[in-house]
Amino acid sequence: MRYSLLMHYPEMTEAELGEDVLAEGKAAFDAYAKSLDSAGVLVSAEVLQPVASATTLTLREGSRKIQDGPFADTKEQLGGTFVIDVPDLDAALDWAGKCPAAQYGVVEIRPSAVFFHDGQWQGAM
Template identity: 60%
Template sequence: MRYTILLHYPEATPESLGEEAWAEGERAFSAYAATLHAAGVLVGAEVLQPSTSTTTLRTVDGALQVQDGPFADTKEQLGGTFVVDVPDLDAALEHARQAPNIGWGAVEVRPGALYTVDGVWTPNA
């Protein structure tokens, strides 16, 4: 079953965090990805650009609205995702608890409902 591990944490830059701390974070996330890959569960992963590069779309009264920036006004932002294919929620939670940002942000685990391969939707089971 596929689960998405969503990583939420306060946004930082190399300047605000410090070059050494930034480099350590990059090493930690690379090691986490390598661990998931070695376990044979990693489907894909993405580190997202800062929320300032976000564009949010919604329809209000039938009209499309385009907003620069994220919809949510919060100190923590979605910083990246890992998609894993594991037998059950317990296995997903075990992998999620190893996410480097667990000490400074939230780690959300959400099961997928459907996924697509080559344009064909498949139930996540």
């Protein structure tokens, strides 16, 4: 079953983090991604650009509304995702517990309802 590991954490600039912390974080995420990949469970991994680069679109009453920034104004931002394919929630929880973001933020584990692969929707809609 596919699960998305959604990493929410306070957004900090490189200057706020410092070179050493930034290097440690990059190394930790690199090792984590490589462990997922070598276990054969990694489907995709994405680190998102800062929330200031986000644009939100909504359609209301036939009109398109575009807003700079995220929809929610929160202290923690969605910073990236890992999509994994594992047998069950327990396995997804085990992998989420190894995610570096869990040490300073929140990792939301959400099962996929459907996904698009090889030109077709997979799962039950």
